[in-house]
Amino acid sequence: MAVTAIVSASAAGAEDMEVMHWWTSGGEAAAVAEFANALNENTEHTWVDGAIAGGGDVARPVMVSRIIGGDPPAAFQFNHGLQAQELIEAGLMLDLTDVAEAEGWADVVNPPSLLDACTYEGRIYCAPVNIHSWQWMWLSNQAFEDAGVEVPTSWTEFVEVAPALREAGKVPLAVGGQAWQQNGMFGVMAIALAGQEDWLAVNRDKNADVARGESYARVFQAFAEAREMAEGLDVQDWNQATNAVITGEAGAQIMGDWAQGEFAIADMVAGEDYSCLPGLGEVAVLDTGGDAFYFPVTGDADLEAAQKELAALLVAPETQVAFNSKKGSLPIRGDVDLESVNECTQKGLDLLAEGATLPSGNELLTPDTINQANDLMTEFWNTPSMTAEDAQERYAQIIEQAG
Template identity: 80%
Template sequence: MEVMHWWTSGGEAAAVGKFAEALNERTEHTWIDGAIAGGGDTARPVMVSRIIGGDPPAAFQFNHGRQAEELIEAGLMLDLTDVAEAEGWKDIVNPSSLLDACTYEGRIYCAPVNIHSWQWMWLSNDAYEQAGVEVPTNWSEFMETAPALREAGIVPLAMGGQSWQQSGAFGVMAIALAGEEAWLAVNRDKDADVVMGPEYTRVFEAFGAARELAEGLDVQDWNQATNAVIEDTAGAQIMGDWAQGEFAVAGEVAGEDYSCLAGLGETGVLSTGGDAFYFPVTGDPEVEAAQKELAALLLSPEVQVAFNSAKGSLPIRGDVDLTSVNECTEVGLQLLADGKTLPDGNMLLSPDTTTQTNDLMTEFWNTPSMTPAEVQERYAEIIRNAD
């Protein structure tokens, strides 16, 4: 069974290997790895091309949300409702919004496998020790300590060159600095007036400051930026909890080698995005049976624990126990248990709108002459016309 995905960093490869192991050892099928380097923006068009070109894989990874909506509408995705009902997914998937994101006109078309949240900042403890300052506990303190990092020859903020990284960091800053209500008004209600209001003005100004703090590190991939934090050449990175997989592969210990701030230390909340697997329609009953077997396997308790422990994400099952987790994962689990969650932006914005915001944020990031006020105006226009 060829399975396409974009998990190619060290931590990601270790995690997806848990899925492959489970399929190979527990079924009569064989996992053929179809990894595509370059992240989702690179991989998704390749996957879609394969599907509409009549050469689909057995399964493929997308994010929770609206990315596969057109494929479902075209009748190209396998209906998994019978698997979901037999396995009791409605009773075990937590939060329920993750299964809702797989549901179209009352039918279930994907298997959610994890909860990933963008709402994290990762900090190098040693970098701050070298700079002679305490590790920040919130965004304001991070800004105050940035000059000391510069003086010590350390780049304050690690940022890769891909548009989704810059746009994702902006989203984290929006929730942390503008607040949950303002963020929902923009992303859920498409309220452009809120974009132009004082809450979001603060965000755009902070994003402009972040652009300056990232100067001096020239990397492309997100895991290269994470590695700068691991090697203590950068002070911090705004990145989703998948970064923990990189820290784990490097032998880094949470609380000793690195620290984590949920919601930049300003807003304790998780955006509950993540990954799901879809299964193209093939017309072959044997392939369909194998696809449904894999779908059920991905949500089985043992596989959920093995995969998510390696990935740095949280399991989508509310009935499994991650007995040995680090303090950062504990924070995430507590936020989830307390219901401190928000839907991921991918669940609220169409792929077209997301592409527009990604393009705008990377243009701003790479154009020093563009002011925060200018990008704010253009962002408001995108939201005003969002679908």
Template identity: 75%
Template sequence: MKLRIKLLSATAICAATTAGAVDLEVMHWWTSGGEANAVAKFAEAWTATGNTWVDGAIAGGGDTARPVMVSRIIGGDPPAAFQFNHGRQAEELIEAGLLLDLTDVAEAEGWADIVNPSSLLDACTVDGRIYCAPVNIHSWQWMWLSNAAYENAGLAVPTTWTEFAESAPALQEAGLTPLAMGGQSWQQNGAFGVMALALAGEEAWLSVNRDKNAETVMGPEYTRVFEAFGAAREFSDGLNVQDWNQATAAVINDTAGAQIMGDWAQGEFAMAGEVAGEDYSCLPGLGEVAILDTGGDAFYFPKQDDPEIEAGQKELAAMLLSPEVQVSFNSAKGSLPVRGDVDLTSVNECTQKGLDLLANGNIVPNGESFLAPDTISQLNDLMTEFWNTPAMTAAEVQEQYSDIIASAE
């Protein structure tokens, strides 16, 4: 506790004194086993302050939860806090003046000095004011592999996407699904984004996502990605699941060889008692490039007409970035902490790979920080249509993808 007391600013301490014991409803979409275990770390820490965490979990993931949260806010019945991803998802709420300005908390807590990479705090900043508390660094750029699945098939565990693609037919002959893929559209588009960065390279990926260059989409680097993604459709035959964690379970249960999914999948492996390097392997950048994108989650706080609630909101914002909360939450979540000054020497080898890449600066911003929500929705719809329509060719989806990027904001 001494460390937390030292780091909590006068503002946060004052907020705690003013607020007393408050009940704060916190909305989020962390409902899988690993996610629920992680968010419980926040709830436990908040309860330990004498306050009450009113859990507002919404099943179904962000695409289901975000509209519910926005409806509550604009309908005049806002929660005290809600989870969104880093990026542009809250722009309209900020522009409408519906969210609490956290700049005083951020300045008092020194977030500008401790949040690493700084792009995470930049994603919370609009017109020089800070509107959210970033709580973790998640990266999509991972492939998770079942060591036992490969051993049972008499195969070596792949170390690159190329090796994985070459091994896929042998896995299928052994009665295994090479690539576990859930049915939600964000999973297909997310996997495509991972393959784009790994196979087309950083320069081409930035040209498309940051610069909205439709010509790059039609170029040879991205042609390779669309063709590889088209071939990958056949790798998922035999597995019919909807949620991402169900696909992760297929890897955990050794019925699937691999899954492309963000590092939040590690929470599921941990809950199942799986050990990184023994039961499962991990390939950042699909083993093709040593790079991560830095996305993740942040909490926003709707404005409330109650000084005690507002004081409690600011106390909670400060607590979410406190050292011990950062360690306990991110260790359970499988993500990296946003603080660059916490001790994570006990993390597993996959998390250590991520920390090493972060420390070496082998990172790019998350693609969602460049693209408007409407553009992401269009790409989600397109890539899930392609994934589920074998007759649709790589050239056809490439052309449509290019059109969306050409008109992207």
């Protein structure tokens, strides 16, 4: 594997590098092992795994606490977007511009918005590693066969056949009990049912009038119907909900493409054992969110050189192919070939090639606004007496304040 020129010029001694992340499911662990292998096999350094269970909402506060408390890891995972901006402004993040320029990231990162999300005042502070999109619905072919109905090709068709799933003893829609899952699902439904234009008006332009309007009323009504379709499955973690689809206990799940990693380790074949609908089969589009790694400032010159070496390796072509093939995500490089991919990944690659993409909510909304929406959606999800109209008005107020 080629080593970046900037790293070659300042090669570090062997370092034990603690890397913090929240990838703990079976598929995620298999994917992050590829990063560890790249570091351990191609450098003198050692990957010290700092996995935190519970997802980003649990992990991010721990990571921030470590950093501002003076005990930072060598690197840590955040999502693309605004999550690290305050840390950058405080001077706590390592500037990776020299690595990015030496490696030619600007020429290969696709779409360019991923590198833009790592850029602050013209300097680059993170290494993007994948394109993850929330815009997917995963369906158990066996569950629909057991129910005696065809696998639906859209959300509209899914709603029509959901009663047949229920009659066959299936839970129509698998949803975990965490707020980020419920809010993420709402975002997917908003793009699919309100349309891209209105979704951008709300999330990018902070237009509360659109959030109060007819298109979003349809979304909240559908979200209320989804709440009913999810009754009967009591799980917390997203991968537990995915497993309900894998086993045929549930008909479908709205979840990001990271769910593919779980299907892969279960030896499930796309198109045979499970099906996938980008944009719920209503609006075929990807939001180009994903993950990036940041590197805290430590004042240790040897560790800084090792951090830059790891940053280069994360974006290197071989690492990108190995990691994303296991993760279910798309590579951030436009110059790599994933060779043989399954039909769901190919759908994603086709949409990316067509430019059928949107920015992710993490790139458009502040963490505070996202947390407020998380709280609202989980309250609505767990409070059957709350009406769609009440939830919509409270959501519009959150958007109004964000503006």
